[in-house]
Amino acid sequence: MKLRVIVTLCALFTITQQVFSQDKCTCELTNSEKAFPHDKLSTVEGNASKCNSNITPQKTLELEILLLGLERRLPQLQEDVSMLEREDDGDLYAVLSLYVIENELMEIKQLIDRLNSTTKAHQGLTADTTKQLEDLSAEMQELQTYDTMQVVKRLEDNHRLKRDLDQCKNGFHPTIQPTQPPHSKCPHGEFQNITGPRVYTAGEYPGSYKYGAWGRDPKPEAGKESWYWLVMLTSSNRYANYIRLYSSLSSLIVGLSIPGNVQIHSSNPATNTIQGPNIVLYGEALYYNCYNLDAVCRFNLTTKTITNLQLPKGTRFNSKGNFCHLEECYPFTDLDLATDESGVWVIYTTSQDFGNLVLSKVEEDEPMTLGQTWHTSVYKQGVTNTFMACGVLYATRYVNKTMEEIFYAFDTTTGVERFNVGVFINKMSPNIYSLNYSPVDQMLHAYCDSFMVSYKVLFW
Structure with missing residues (x-):
């Protein structure tokens, strides 16, 4: 040797x-050997890194997001045109229907324009990347000539032999991959992505109320399956004393509220009125942070009665445990209410948990009770919002003015935490002040700087 x-x-x-x-x-x-060109190798590595940064998973999803948005809007347009044909009697209702259709056509045109520009940009990116890959391949072949002892070639041969050996070993015992995660109890499958926005509207009061929440009742009364609700913080960006109802999405977009407002209290603020934007509607009852209390309020829209649920001692409230990012915190977001397929949840933090997120199930008994509680290891002020889907808590964080990231998940079934979810939300406004998941249609409803935006949640 x-x-x-x-x-x-x-x-x-x-x-x-x-x-x-x-x-x-x-x-x-x-x-007697040629000197190895280290500078050239550094250049090749830099070009490869640049190529990787240009081609990202988010770019590959852009076309899919736009196509899915178009796919939803076209059937909605057809349905609204059919309604107009059935009910057009020349009166005001027909005018409103025409206005809805005009808005939908405008949104479809904007989607098609974005689709065309994105397609052209991707074609240019594909051509540039193809040229870069060809150049990188040629440069790597040239650099490989310096491997006179054939170290790289032998490594490649060893890798190929190992791969063939593994295939030979596993060939007699094929592994059948499960079609669904073994612990998942979600009827839709496993959470994968967010696409959209599907809806983007200023609604009835464009630019008037920066903070608020909107969505659908996951457990509506018969005949109200298509209804939407809206709560705007109409006093100091902090308080609200009524919920506004709309009989359809089109009515919400044009601002035709039927039956109108359901008032909690005549004064704003007052005992048991709404504090903060994190609000949900479930089973014809509004759940929210009670004014000036570390408690959850439930307002029954039918009986107009209010019940309270006291949270554990040490719960932070009155803007002491907000959602935040590096530049600002969202005031009075201490308590976040959420809904999913199983009911209502409350997300908060306590002094005993040193500011980490705490998740509790809200039982719908009369009076309300606090069910099972889970303690996480994610710091609440490093989170901008949360939502629930199929018993899993998801948390978001601020990336920049146009992007939010779903970075964290906590599965209440297994107790497993993940900090690498890596799903991005394309924002239409810099700040998302409330985020509600609707299990009725698997939509995510966001209230952003007075705009109402919705996204499709993809499971498979």
């Missing part, structure tokens, strides 16, 4: 012996 190494070294180097005296012997070592 030693002799072979010496012979190999002799092939690479020329040794010249020079004798200057009887006491000294000097050897001159001359490298």
Whole structure:
């Protein structure tokens, strides 16, 4: 083995012996190989890194998001046109229907324009990337000529042999992959992505109320399956004393509220009125943070009665445990109410948990009770919002003015936490002040700087 190494070294180097005296012997070592071009290798690595940064998973999803948005709007347009044909009697209702259709056509045109521009941009990106890959391949082949001892070639051969051996071992015992995660109890499958926005509207009061919430009742009364609700913080961006109802999405977009407002209290604020934007409607009852209390209020829209649920001692409230990002915190977001397929949840934090998120199930008994509670290891002020879907808590964080990331998940069934969800939300406004998941249609409803935006949640 030693002799072979010496012979190999002799092939690479020329040794010249020079004798200057009887006491000294000097050897001159001359490298017969070409010097390796390290600068060129650094350039290739930089180009490869640049290529990877240009092609991201988010870019590949852009077209899918736009196509899915178009796919939803076209049937809605057809349905509204059919309604207009059935009910057009020349009166005001027909005018409103025409206005709805005009808005929908405008949104479809904007989607098509974005689709065309995105397609052209992707075509240019594909052409540039193809050229870059061809250049990188040629440069790597040239660099490989410096591997005179064929180290890289032998590594590739070993990798190929190992792969073939693994295939041979596993070939007699094929593994059948499960079609659904073993612990998942979600009827829709596993949460994968967010696409949209599907709806983007200023509604009835464009630009008037920065904070609020909107969505659908996951457990509506018969005949109210298509209804939507809206709560705007009409006093100091902090308080509200009524909920506004709409008989359809089209009515909400044009601002035709039937039956109108359902009032909690004549004063704003007052005992048991709404504080903060994190609100949900479930089973004809509104759940929210009670004014000036560390408690959940439930307002029954039918009986107009209010019940309270006291949260554990040490719960932070009155803007002491808000959602935040590096630049600002969202005031009076101490308590976040959420709905999913199983009911109502409350997300909060306590001094005992050192500011980490705490999740509790709200039982719908009379009076309300606090069900099972889970303690997480994610810091609440590092989170901008949360929502529930199929018993899993998801948390978002601010990336920039146009992007929000769903980065965290906590599965209440398994107790497993994940900090690498990596699903991005394309924002239409810089801030998302409330985020509600609707299990009725698997939509995510966001209230952003007075705009109402919805996204499709994808499961498979």
